[in-house]
Amino acid sequence: MTAPEGILCAKSHEYVVEDGSLYTVGLTEYAVEQLGDIVFVELPEVGSSFVKGEVFATVESVKAASEVYAPVGGTVVEVNEKLIEAPETLNAEPYGEGWLVKLECGDFALDSGDLLEYEDYKEEVE
Amino acid sequence: MYKQTFLHDEQIKLGARMVPFAGWEMPVSYSNIIEEHNSVRNNVGLFDVSHMGEVFVSGADALPFLQKLVPQDLEKLTPLKAVYCQLTNKNGGIIDDLIIYKLEDNKYFLIVNAARIDDDLNWMVRNKLGFDVTIDNQSHNYSLLAIQGPKSSELMSQMGLRKEKQPAFFTIQRAELNGINLWISRTGYTGEDGFEILVKNEFSNNLWNYILEQGKLFDIKPIGLGARDTLRLEAALHLYGNDMDTTTTPVEAGLAWSVSKDKKEDYNGKDVIMSQIQNGVEKKLIGFKMLSKIPARHEYEVYYKGEKIGKVTSGVPSPTLGENIGLAYVKTSCNINIGTVIQVMIRNKLYDAEVVKKPFVAKKNKV
Structure with a gap:
């Protein structure tokens, strides 16, 4: 599995990547591997805002419900509706079709300061 | 460690x-x-x-000793037969659930839950006075x-x-x-x-x-x-610590089938258990399936007509059924039956669930 260029990862296993004027947030392949079969994804409402570190989504695997933390603060512009019908997409393509939300960020530079570059994140989890 | x-x-x-x-x-x-x-x-x-516990109980009084510990009548158990039981306390609460195998006259073998081995052994030792019996933990x-x-x-x-x-x-x-x-x-x-x-x-x-x-x-x-x-x-098989513990009796846990109603010998909690069989219980374990795609989990609260009536004890997405199933204790006074729609509180929202028959998937183990 190849991660997109320029993604930044939180130690809590969320990633964020620039997408035009927005930022796409999802879970890393390490996270979805650990979770196992994902059976339900609860996403926030479009228009809701979160600060960095706040719980903004819940991912349910067979085994348990896991909270997802915002790697950066922002306002939700779009949620991945496809995950409602096909939550397994998150297992299959965490960096592609399995993204969670697109955010409009206030101060991305400030919020992303402690996030890890992909290679460093990989080293951290392996 | x-x-x-x-x-x-x-x-x-x-x-x-x-x-x-x-x-x-x-x-x-x-x-x-x-x-x-x-x-x-x-x-x-x-x-x-292998984490589970193995305990051998032997001696001239092995049978009367075990009879004192469980609601099943072990008198009927013949060599090489096994029976599902609970160790009950004086209030009828379940200390552990276990399978007792009779190996031969005066020799029994118990398989108990990993997390309960110490409590089980303590309880057995406390009940041992006056019995000619050896309790041998071989876990x-x-x-x-x-x-x-x-x-x-x-x-x-x-x-x-x-x-x-x-x-x-x-x-x-x-x-x-x-x-x-x-x-x-x-x-x-x-x-x-x-x-x-x-x-x-x-x-x-x-x-x-x-x-x-x-x-x-x-x-x-x-x-x-x-x-x-x-x-x-x-298969609606209970997990100790989730679906039953020392605060629930075999009758409340829906395990009355494993209580011998005509057992003559006294056993710990017999008065409470037999009274519950005759007069009913205040809470009971029900099976339910979620009417939405969100799984219910252990400890989630259960509501009926706006009132909190109990808690989910176990919940998973069922791979066989493709639905979210679970077990919950509910107050019997609410008249909850098969087909009743209850609600489960998940992340501060109520979601409908329907009470269904147990087991959720038919057992195929009796061969």
Whole structure:
């Protein structure tokens, strides 16, 4: 599995990547591997805002419900509706079709300061 | 520091993801939970359940001693037969659930939950006064493997134990597999046909690999605790600590079928248990399925007509049904029955669930 260029990862296993004027947030392949079969994804409402570190989504695997933390603060512009019908997409393509939300960020530079570059994140989890 | 079973290294080789469970480091999954679950429902799976406790009870008073501990009438139990029971306290609360195997007159073998071994032993010792009995905890010397699934019997034949030689449902016998002497019982925790094999630790690696090798013909898979939980819950088999504990009686837990109503001997909690059978209970364990796609989990609150009426004890997405199932204790005064729609509180929102019959998936273990 190849991660997109320029993604930044939180130690809590969320990633964020620039997408035009927005930022796409999802879970890393390490996270979805650990979770196992994902059976339900609860996403926030479009228009809701979160600060960095706040719980903004819940991912349910067979085994348990896991909270997802915002790697950066922002306002939700779009949620991945496809995950409602096909939550397994998150297992299959965490960096592609399995993204969670697109955010409009206030101060991305400030919020992303402690996030890890992909290679460093990989080293951290392996 | 967590304890490891003798099969730990073999499991790591097979790619197991290990998690802490009841003081042990155990495999939660080898590949993925749904695949493992389906292997057991469709073919056959191998479990390491060596964390469970093995206790031998023997002596001239073994029978009257055990009679004092459980609501089942063990008088009726003949050699090599087994029975599902609970250790109850004076209030009828469940200290542990267990299977008692009668090996011979004056000699019994108990399989108990890993997390409860110490409490069970303490309780037994406290009840021992005046009985000529020896309580021998052998948990550290034995491994326990479970072969479960519709192809279990064929696999056992393949390994040299012909069908007519195999133990019948809820019986145990001595046998030899790959030259290893062991005990085999026709029991399990999945709702499928299957066997549990008690073997001395030093032979468990050999046996584990032999079963996986011989099982290739039947597409055998090693199965972790994740699938063990979904399998047992589909069959509505209780998990100690979730679905019952010292604050619930066998009657409240829906286990009155395992209480011998005509048992003459006194046992701990008998007055409470028999009174509940005659007069009813204030809470009962029900089965439900969510009417939405969100799984209910242990400890979620249950509501009915705006009132909080109980708690979910176990909940999983059922791989077999494709629905979210669970067990919950509810107040009996609310008149909750099959078909009643209740609500489960999930992350501060109420979601509908329908009360359904247990088990959720029909058991196929009585062969």
